[in-house]
Amino acid sequence: MNRFVAPVLVAVLLAAPAQTVRAQDAPLRGSLGGAAPQGTVFAQDDLGGDGTEDDTGGADDPGARAPALDTDAGEVAEPLAEAGRIRAVQPFSERLRAVSRRGATGGGGSLINDVYDGDTQRDAPRGIRVGSFLLYPELFTGLGWTDNRSGDTSGTSGLLYRIAPTLRAQSDWSRHSLGVNFRGSFTAYPDSTVEADPSATLDALLRLDVSDRTEVDVSARYGLSLEDSGSAEATGGGRDIHELGGGLALRRSVGLIGAELRGQVDSTVYSGGNSTAANRERDNALFSATLRLDSNTGAGLQPFVEGSLFTRRYFERCTDLTLCADRDSKGYALRAGIAFDAGGKITGDIGAGWRSETLDDTRLARLEGLTVDGSLIWSPTRLTTVTATLATNLAPSTISGTPGSLLYSGDLRLAHGFSDAVSGEIGIGLSRRDYAGIRLIEDEASATAALTWALTSNVAVQGRYTFRRFSSTTPGAGYSENAIEGGLRFRH
Numbered sequence: 001m002n003r004f005v006a007p008v009l010v011a012v013l014l015a016a017p018a019q020t021v022r023a024q025d026a027p028l029r030g031s032l033g034g035a036a037p038q039g040t041v042f043a044q045d046d047l048g049g050d051g052t053e054d055d056t057g058g059a060d061d062p063g064a065r066a067p068a069l070d071t072d073a074g075e076v077a078e079p080l081a082e083a084g085r086i087r088a089v090q091p092f093s094e095r096l097r098a099v100s101r102r103g104a105t106g107g108g109g110s111l112i113n114d115v116y117d118g119d120t121q122r123d124a125p126r127g128i129r130v131g132s133f134l135l136y137p138e139l140f141t142g143l144g145w146t147d148n149r150s151g152d153t154s155g156t157s158g159l160l161y162r163i164a165p166t167l168r169a170q171s172d173w174s175r176h177s178l179g180v181n182f183r184g185s186f187t188a189y190p191d192s193t194v195e196a197d198p199s200a201t202l203d204a205l206l207r208l209d210v211s212d213r214t215e216v217d218v219s220a221r222y223g224l225s226l227e228d229s230g231s232a233e234a235t236g237g238g239r240d241i242h243e244l245g246g247g248l249a250l251r252r253s254v255g256l257i258g259a260e261l262r263g264q265v266d267s268t269v270y271s272g273g274n275s276t277a278a279n280r281e282r283d284n285a286l287f288s289a290t291l292r293l294d295s296n297t298g299a300g301l302q303p304f305v306e307g308s309l310f311t312r313r314y315f316e317r318c319t320d321l322t323l324c325a326d327r328d329s330k331g332y333a334l335r336a337g338i339a340f341d342a343g344g345k346i347t348g349d350i351g352a353g354w355r356s357e358t359l360d361d362t363r364l365a366r367l368e369g370l371t372v373d374g375s376l377i378w379s380p381t382r383l384t385t386v387t388a389t390l391a392t393n394l395a396p397s398t399i400s401g402t403p404g405s406l407l408y409s410g411d412l413r414l415a416h417g418f419s420d421a422v423s424g425e426i427g428i429g430l431s432r433r434d435y436a437g438i439r440l441i442e443d444e445a446s447a448t449a450a451l452t453w454a455l456t457s458n459v460a461v462q463g464r465y466t467f468r469r470f471s472s473t474t475p476g477a478g479y480s481e482n483a484i485e486g487g488l489r490f491r492h
Contacts, residue, residue, distance in 0.1 A: 085227065094183065099375045120452050140462065142486055144161070155479065161187070168181050168182075186199075230479055280316045288309065312328060327364070336351060348376035370392075384414065401437055405440075411428060425449065430443075448467075459488060467483075
């Protein structure tokens with residue numbers, strides 16, 4: 001049933017209420033786009049002292065109508081390469097918003113609004129007002145070709161088509177804010193027995209301003225992706241991976257210190273494939289509590305430290321240790337780093353630490369290792385933006401003899417605006433998954449290049465090329481894929 005989520009939501013997206021009206025042009029707190037952002041170089045440089053358009057900035061200026069960079073939509077930055085998962089490339093503008101949210105709790109690492117968001121401005125989303133919310137619908141439909149439809153060593157070439165709806169919603173409240181972001185993708189292969197590839201994310205973030213110094217965040221997330229059939233985890237055929245999460249965070253600024261106390265629940269559920277029993281054995285939930293302290297001095301460099309305690313529980317318990325392993329676990333994580341902001345053109349954070357997870361079954365080794373995480377937003381020119389991320393994840397496993405794996409990933413993406421109607425993007429990503437206790441390593445390399453040409457204020461032509469290379473120490477598991485697609489993007 002979940003493979004039909006995207007087509008159903010396409011129909012919902014197209015059935016927008018007839019009585020809604022176009023969002024007004026006045027800038028809104030935390031808006032996702034439409035009006036020129038307040039206090040940005042784009043908005044101010046193109047306006048005269050009386051608020052009219054200056055002679056130096058006209059309609060042909062790509063930055064003249066740049067959408068505001070929203071930070072309340074709830075998105076998370078997705079790596080371009082992540083061994084074991086297959087999903088559509090995250091849009092550059094969404095990734096930029098997600099990376100911007102990684103600012104320091106105490107006020108360091110300011111969230112910049114004056115960088116190019118990688119999108120064409122001729123068809124900049126204006127939004128639809130529904131009550132106290134602004135809705136930003138978008139739909140991409142395209143055709144393409146790939147030389148590896150099944151994404152494995154035996155894949156064949158052929159045609160594909162993709163339907164990708166997006167719906168963003170942002171509140172227009174005087175004090176608090178609520179942002180919701182849905183992005184779906186449904187890729188099918190005509191004249192082939194290869195099953196369709198579904199992908200979806202749904203994020204929500206409710207921000208409550210309790211006082212000038214205190215803030216409460218309530219977040220929720222759902223993700224759907226396809227498991228790589230070449231991965232060692234994907235026994236019994238490809239599976240859909242469902243990720244459900246929720247969190248509650250309390251942030252408070254106390255003098256020169258900013259503090260955040262966060263509780264989080266993250267659940268992973270598997271479906272599809274050839275073995276229902278194997279799916280149940282892998283379903284689990286992670287419960288964590290984190291305390292983070294940030295410097296709140298207003299300096300360009302803001303140090304931070306954080307510590308976490310967590311426990312993992314599997315939905316199906318092991319009752320006979322002679323037939324299975326008890327993979328429930330407890331653990332901790334420590335991290336320290338620096339958030340930086342060099343004058344609003346370079347901002348980000350970098351941190352390193354240690355994470356350890358001890359399984360209840362003493363026959364399995366402890367899952368632990370060095371963690372490195374970071375993010376970067378760099379605006380070298382007014383119409384060029386570079387983003388980079390580093391991430392470390394510890395993932396459990398039901399493979400015999402190992403408690404799980406360490407997954408290191410990193411990527412670099414660059415977007416440039418050639419005019420108000422043409423924008424381009426390139427990116428590369430690498431990841432390595434190393435299983436503890438056994439000799440099993442999986443690597444993935446990805447690259448992408450895209451070009452967008454806005455034909456009208458609502459329609460744009462998009463083309464994208466993607467390359468993916470998966471390799472493993474398991475003999476015969478590696479493969480590569482080249483894919484190209486082109487289509488139309490509709491948005492309001």
